[in-house]
Amino acid sequence: MAMDIVDEVPTRTKRKRYNKNKKKAWRKTINLRDLENALEQKRREERFGGPLEERPSQDILYLDTGEENNNEKQSEKSIFHHAAQVEYEVDEDKKVGDKGATERAVASTLKKRLTSRKKVKRLRCHQLLDGLPGAKAPVKKINRVRTVDERMNPVAKEKKQKKLADPKTVARLKRRAVQSREHKEAKEKQPKSGLTDLATYDLWSDERPAMGNPVVQSYTQEMVEYYERQTKRKLPAPPSHMTQKPSALPAVELPEAGASYNPSYDDHQALLGKAVDQEEGRLKDIARDERRTTLMFPTKENAPTEETWLQEMSEGLPTAQPEEEEMEEEEEEEEEEGSSNAQKEVETEGTITISHGASGERKTQKQRRKEKERRKSELLKSMAKKMKIRESNVYKIRTYNREMEFTKMITKERMKIRAEKKEEKTKKPAKLSKYKYEEEDVPVALGDELVGSLREVKPTGCLLEDRYKSFQRRNIIETRIKQKFVRKYKQKKAVKKEHKLNWDQDLTV
Known part of the structure; x- marks a missing residue:
């Protein structure tokens, strides 16, 4: 029995403990029931027109005099009576029998017309759309109908x-x-997109709109582009420099005036001088290469030998006697001993001073405070100096403006020079390979080769070479040289048995 009693006693669970200094625990342990009830009560009052202390007494209480039905009947009667008076006019010239009967008939017809409309009962789920009676509108109407x-x-x-x-x-x-x-005009001018009406287009209907429809065009265009892109039928977009010429030089350049079959003396001399300058430049290049390679090394007759090398290396050295050499060695030893003794003395003095300095006293609190104040005053002085310099820069606005204008002018000049260089670069051959472009020979006829008629003119230059060099100059073909085929190993030759002639057997036979 005692065991049953013990089993019936409920076990007390251990209360969960939280840290009181954490906002997370405060959110878990706080009781918000009172606050939620107060907010719910406030929302309920707002639905029914606001708090009672703020609402006027006419909205809450009214005086019941028992004349509500009479007032309604009277108001309804006055409405119909007013409508009858509006549509009915008494003609005094003519005789009218019963004026009251006529008014009643007109009023009854108006009442029938007004009450003939069927009133559709609203759904219960839509009854709250107009709000509760007496509740204020949450949003004030701006475009109110007058x-x-x-x-x-x-x-x-x-x-x-x-x-x-x-x-x-x-x-x-x-x-x-x-x-x-x-x-409105901008909206009308804006092109209409065919994608706006895609939702109204049924793909599976039998009636297909015309292909001129923008909806169909936009949809089919996307499908065609996707198909061509996936099947690799659509060509890649061409690069932007595809339509640009690789060089600003003309395809066919006009020849020099001195290259005519009957040129003037000055033009011929100018062209001849240009050819001479070109040949001199080539000779200079050859001489420079020769000077840097062959002429740097002596010939076989002037090559240095072992005797000349020894004589050159011992040039300027004195020839000393053995006694003098011993005296010099002794003097050098004495000088070395004296210098070593002096160094030892200096080292011992240094150790004494160091040991004396190591036993110095610590700084006092006053010395530290003074040093701290000194550092603080230096910092304040430097800050004040920087602030003064910054404030004084206000008066240098004109100077800064002049500097800015000067820099702008320099930038414009540099941009202009850079553009000129870029334009000039388009008129020169670019480096498209490891070989440098070389100008062709200037086609010129010498003085004794000039003739006075076209029948006796001899051609100068080669048309094929001129076109080839023009392609290289205009960056259409890279500069190249004629490649030579050189065998690395000696070629072996063998005669096949089928092609071998048996001369020995023929001779024996």
Whole structure:
């Protein structure tokens, strides 16, 4: 029995402990029930028109006099009576029998017309769209429809006229009208995309629109591009420099005036001088290579021997006697001993001074404070100096402007020079291979080769070589030289048995 009692006693679970100094634990352990209830009550009051202390008493209480039905009937009667009066006019010249009966008939017809419309009951899920009775609108309507009374109100009309008379308002309205018109025109000019109506196009319907439709064109164009790109049928986009010429030089250059069959003396001499300069340049290149290679080394007759080398290496050295050499060696030994003794003395003195310096006293607190104040004052002085220099730079604005203008001018000049160099570079052959471009020989006829008629003119130069050099000059063909085939090993020759002639056997036979 005692065991049963023990089993019935509930076991107390250990309370979970949290760190109180952590925001995470504060969020877990805090009780927000009261705060949530207060917020829910506030939202409920807002749904029903706001807090009670803020609402007027007319919205909460009303006086029940028992005349509600009578007032409704009277108001309804007055409405129909007013409508009847509007449509009915009494003609005094003619006799009218019963005026009241006529008014009642007109009122009944109007009532039938007004009540003939069927009232569709709204769904319950849509009843909350209009809000609860007495609740304020969450968003104030800006474009509110004006009533008939407001339109006919003379005060409102006067206010509107005053507002329209204001020049600022008129300018604002004009500006708004211009902006709306421009926006509309821009929207009309904007090309319509065929992708906007893709949702309305049924791919599986039997009725297919014409191929001129932008929707079909855009859709089919994408499919065609994808198919050509996947099947490698679409050509790659050409590079931007494809249409640009590799050089600014003309394809066919005009010949020199001195190359004519009957040139003037000055033109012929100028062309002859150009040919001479070209030949001199080639001779200089050959002489330079010869000077740097062959002429740097002596010939076999002037080659140095062992005797000449020994004589050249011992040039300027004195020929000393053996006694003098011994005296010099002794003097050198004495000098070395004296220098070693002096060095030892200096080292011993240095050790004494070092040991004396190592036993110095520590700095006092006053010395440290003074040193700290000195460093602080130096820092403040440097900061004040920098600030003063920075403030004084304000008066150097003109100088800075002049410097900026000067730098801009230099930049423009450099850009101009760079553009000229780039343009000049397009008129020269580029380096497309490891061989340097060499100009062809200037075609010139000597003085004794000049003739006075075309029949006796001899051709100068080669047309094929001229075109070939033109291609190289215009960067169409890279510069190249004629390659020679050189065998690394000696070629072996063997005679086949089928082609071998048996001369020995023939002779024996």
